[in-house]
Amino acid sequence: MTSGELGAGSIANVQVAEVLRRRAESLAQIQDEETSRDTRGLLLFRLGEEWYAFPIEGVREIYNDYLITRIPRVPDYIFGVVNVRGEIVSVTDLGTMMRVPSRTQRGPDEELPSAIIVANDRCVTAIVIDEIGDIVEVPRESVEPALSTLDKTQAEYVAGSVYIEGRLIGIVNLDKVLEPIGDNA
Amino acid sequence: MVEFDRSAFIAKFQEEATDLLQRLNEGIISLEADPSNRPLIDQWLRDAHTLKGSSRMVGLMEVSDVAHRMEDVMVKVRDGEMAYTADMTDTFFEALDTVLFLAEHAGKESAAEADFEGVTSRLAALAAGGAPAAAAVAARGDEPQPTRLQTPVSTAEPLQAGALPDEHDDQPDDESACDARTPGTRQEAQREEKLTSREQTTVRIRTTQVDRLLNLVSEVVIAQIKAGQRVRDLRASAARSTEALQTWARVKTLLTMLAEDQSAALDVDIRALDEVLLSQRTELAMLAKDYADDTSRTSTVVGDLQEQAMELRMLPVSTVFNTFPRAMRDLARQYRKDVDLVIEGGDTELDKKVLEEINDPLVHIMRNAVDHGIEPSAERVAAGKPAKGTITLAARQEGDHIVIDISDDGGGIDPAKVKAAAVRKGYLSEAEARSLSDREARYLIFEKGFSTAAIITEISGRGVGMDVVREFVVERLKGALDVESDFGRGSTFRLTIPLTLAIIRALLLRVGGQTFALPTSSIEETARVERSEIIKVEGREVIRRQRRTVPLVHLRDILGVESGADDGVSKIPIATLGFSGHRIGLIVDEFVGEQQIVIKTLGTHLKRVDNVAGVTILGAGEVVPILNVPDLMANGRQLTGVRMRRQGATKEKPVEKGPSRVLICEDSFTTRELERSIFEAAGYEVETATDGAQGLAKLREGLNPDAVVTDVQMPNMTGFELTRAIKSDDALKGIPVIIVTSLERDEEKAEGINAGADAYITKSVFNQDTLLDTVERLIR
Known part of the structure; x- marks a missing residue:
């Protein structure tokens, strides 16, 4: 698969469709091809100056034009909730969560960028990031452990790293991001 | 004892029986075509056996008997003692129809219409291989039969069903009697009717x-x-x-x-x-x-x-209530009380989701009633009550709510005792306690961690108090828990819950530019008050409503949202929440209106958020948070400073007197040192004694600890003896005694309680936290 231009501009719907189409393709290929067992699908995205990736199997959809309802007294990285076709989904500000400087914290009237809805078998959340990139396939063996130089808070959220076109990409630990909030009550 | 209500189980049995009968009928048809099919016979026997077992469970002995006799016949066929004949088919069909009839009319008088005797005798005759009745009787004698079936077949010609003394059977079927195909016109008609009605009855849905x-x-x-x-x-x-x-x-x-x-x-x-x-x-x-x-x-x-x-999704509450007689028996045994449980209104229907949640709070309330409500028999008799206590569980529907009353005829809640406990534990000052009405005092039992129990055992007083129950009811069931009590005569806990959890009425209001929904069930009043009506008392804002002082709090402060200054507004919108005897007035920006809302959760990610119970989606697709009343009350009271917590009360107490001190009496070195390390780690000063006598000596020398933790079995003086000595000494009896022991038998526990111990912890459940929690609760 192509890695494409990382710094692609704002995400037009056409592009979203393309991303989804490619994702569908790559998902289909995982089952079809023997060789694909040795690769990992990643959805790249930008947070501040850095590029990160979600494992593609955790990505459910890309969501635009949403209206966030703020919920009082939640952790600062929770924007609120949105109504995704009748399902209530929390909105997570990954930049704040990972303590990565980003532009996801915006004024109340500013439009929010696209959100990536991610899920594991327990939880679903919509993640606000700065910019969505491509879907890439990387050889499994090229995925390395997360850099030890990472900030401690960030290290928790990064499950591994991989070089793509000379750029170091942190693979986000979705299970950590999707830890339920207030569960211990 | 309580009559065991089988109705719910009968419904379940009927469901199961429908399937079994279907298979048994099909089996007979297949067998007729292929009488030597062994797997088929085995399957058929298994089904008949299941039918026998389950019908017996629900008390349908006739069904069980018919199933048993069918088995008898089929076993003989299987073992080759008998050949399968067409006659058998007819008799089996007849038997299955009788079972169906009995199952469907279970518990109704019409069940008597079934030709039960005829069918069983014909099956018996089949099993006996058509041999004379004597043989049939002998054959049956081999196995224990349900008592009712011991009626000997009174005729030498068992096939003549009509000849049996059967008042219900007015059917002139003598001529068809020799033919096993007994059913006369009436039964034929019945079968027809059964077929049509079966089509309409039930559909099972996931x-x-x-x-x-x-x-x-x-x-x-x-x-x-x-x-x-x-x-x-x-x-x-x-x-x-x-x-x-x-x-x-x-x-x-x-x-x-x-x-x-x-x-x-x-x-x-x-x-x-x-x-x-x-x-x-x-x-x-x-x-x-x-x-x-x-x-x-x-x-x-x-x-x-x-x-x-x-x-x-509605199910009768009996599906939950039916497990209670057994639970009550266990509780009564545990607490050595003599208690009857009376259940009323078991057929009241409730949403399945609500039902699933209702069991635990009810068990807690019943446990509370057995433990704190019902007095020991001797005490009851002395008070002129029957020796046996009664707890009544009554459910009924009131409008769109279900009301469940859990009443006991025990000692009731003593307002004085509750007040005393509240003062002792630092919830209230003496003065505050005096100004409390009896009704308000009773509500103290809903305070967090509050327990009036004189003794803490593992079963009660372990922190699962009425506060937890009430919060559960309000939070999870969107209902209310109230208490009424007549001191000396008993108490009634009233659980009011909505029929369904899916839709509620709510007041929509705006705060800080955002809309919120507040469940109407907890709102006592909404009003727009003049600024001048708000008075300041000790720096807090309050209003007077109906001769009561209601503390005010800004909802925006509880929620931590920004909100424009409201100084310009002349009339201030206030929603008064009433929750278990407490009131609080919430100042909001604006009332929007009242309407029905559909409750949704906050999603899978936000499991629990302070102040927010869920969300609803309004017409325009707008998502609106639903406020959580218990949270609002707790946080609001904290803000207004009216929380009757220790902060207020401790001020009146002398200044902290340094670390608390415990005396540990324990002969085992390991246990002693373990306990020592636990307390020292928690900041206590620890004194130890190797037996009761040494401990008592240290106490009499003026050690004056905040608590005594003692083992039971020790040389020289046991823990029980030590406890009795402490509790009978005027200078020492104020010191809480915690017995930690491996003695788990009820008698021993009772001895500990009688000795006057304040808590009794068995080593099997012993852990650091229980020990520390217990001590902390007793000395605060």
Whole structure:
């Protein structure tokens, strides 16, 4: 698969469709091809100056034009909730969560960028990031452990790293991001 | 003891029996074609056996007996003692029909109409291989039979069913008696009727499917609510159009006056505008009216649809209540009380989801009633009550709520005792306690961590108090828990819960530019009060409502949202929440209105958020948080400073006297050192003694610890003896004694309690936290 231009501009719907189409393709290929067992699908995205990736199997959809309802007294990285076709989904500000400087914290009237809805078998959340990139396939063996130089808070959220076109990409630990909030009550 | 209500189980049995009978019938048909099919026979026998077992479980002995006799016959066929004959088919079918009839009429008088005797005797005859009755009787004698069936077959010709003394059987079937195909016209007709009715009775549906359907129904309800809003919008629009027309009429008059030389062109325009405006108004008014009519018509249908859909999930409360007689017996044994449980209104129906949640709070309340309510028999007799206590569990429907009363005829809640405990534990000052009414005092039992129990055992007083129960009821069941008590005569806990958890009425309000929903069930009053009505008492804002002082708090402060200054507003909107004897007035920015809302969770990610119980989706797709009343009350009281917590009370106590001190009496070195390390780690000063005598000596020397932790079995003086010594010594009896022991038998526990121990912890459940918690609760 192509890695494409990382710094692609704002995400037009056409592009979203393309991303989804490619994702569908790559998902289909995982089952079809023997060789694909040795690769990992990643959805790249930008947070501040850095590029990160979600494992593609955790990505459910890309969501635009949403209206966030703020919920009082939640952790600062929770924007609120949105109504995704009748399902209530929390909105997570990954930049704040990972303590990565980003532009996801915006004024109340500013439009929010696209959100990536991610899920594991327990939880679903919509993640606000700065910019969505491509879907890439990387050889499994090229995925390395997360850099030890990472900030401690960030290290928790990064499950591994991989070089793509000379750029170091942190693979986000979705299970950590999707830890339920207030569960211990 | 309590009559065991089998109705719920009978329903379950009927469901199961329907399947079993279906298979048994099919089996017979297959067997007739292939009588030597061993796997088929085995399967058939298994089904018959299941039928026998389950019918016996629910007390349908006749069904069980018929199943048993069918088994007898089939076993012989299987073992080759008998060949399968067509006669058997008929008898089996007849037997199965009888079972079906008995199962369907279980518990009804009509069940007696079944030709039970005839069928069993014919089966017996079959089993006996058509041999004389003596053989049949002998054959049956081999196995223990349910007592009722011991009736010996009174005739030498068992096939002659009609000859049996059977008052119910008025059927002249003598001529058909020799033919095993007994059914006469009446039974034939019955069978026909059964067939048709069976088609209509029940369909089994997966609960997930029902839930999905309910989800869709709630979407329809939301759409309906939306339509209601549109009607209001349309009406407003029509009203504006009328206004426009009126304004135009004035402008027109003015125009005609001003323009003296009315040109024809102007005239035409005026007339045209007249027409347009008029028809527009008429159209709008019509549209609004038609739409309102349509909406109100669909609203009825949607209401019915919702009700019907909700009913799909309704189950009788007996499905939960039926486990209680057993639980009550266990509780009574545990607490050495003599208690009867009376259940009323078991057929009251409740949403399955609510039912699933209701069990635990009810068990807690019953446990509380057995532990704290019902007195020991001797005490009861002395008070002129029957020796055996009674706890009544009564359910009934009141409007769209279910009310469950858990009443006991025990000692009731002593307001004085509650107040004393509250003062002792630092919830209240003496003065505050005196000013409390009895009713308010009773509500203290709902305070966090509050327990009036004189003794802490593992079963009660372990922190699962009434506060937890009440919070659960309000939070999870959106209901209320109340207590009424007549001191000396008993108490009643009243649980009020909505029929369904899916839809509630709520007040929509705005704070900080955001809309929130507040469940109407907890709102006592909404009012717009003059600024002058708000008075300041000790720096807190309060209002007087109905001769009560209600503390006020800004909702924006509880929620931590920014909100514009309200100084300019003359009338301040206040929603008064009433929750278990406490009141608090929430100052909001604006009331929006009241309406039905569909409750949704906050999603899978936000499991629990302070102050927010869930969300609802309004007509326009807007998501609105639903506020959580217990949270608001707790946080609001903290803000207003009216929380009767230790902060207030400790001020009156002498200044902290340094670390607390415990005395540990324990002969085992390991245990002693373990306990020592636990307490020292928690910041206690620890003194130890190797037996009771040494401990008592240290106490008498003036050690004055905050608590004594003692083992039971020790040389020289046991823990029980030590406890008795401490509790009978005026100088020492104020010191809490915690017995930690491996003695778990009830008698021993009772001895510990009688000795006057304040807590009793068994080593098997012993852990650091229980020990520390218990000590901390006793010495605070």
